Amino acid sequence: MTLSDSIVLEFLAKHDLELPPKALSVNLNRHGHDIGYSTVQLRLSNLEENGYVEKSDTGYYEISEKGRRWLNHELDEDDI
Secondary structure (H helix, E strand, O other), rough: OOHHHHHHHHHHHHHHOOOOOHHHHHHHHHHHHOOHHHHHHHHHHHHHHHHOOOOOOOOOEOOOOOHHHHOOOOHHHOOO
């Protein structure tokens, strides 16, 4: 888990949003996080592969239950 991963997860959870990568990148930057669009795309792909976010058929991402559990320090080592 990278710092960018944590920031993305925290942002999606805090604002309870479902966003496409470009909108997420723009909003992260508006809130003071200097994370580029390509980094957001890469991190979302990795987070989805590992079950921390879910992607809808329309390309929107939202935090998953596993992502929320990770933020709350509720995952066992085997789950990470």
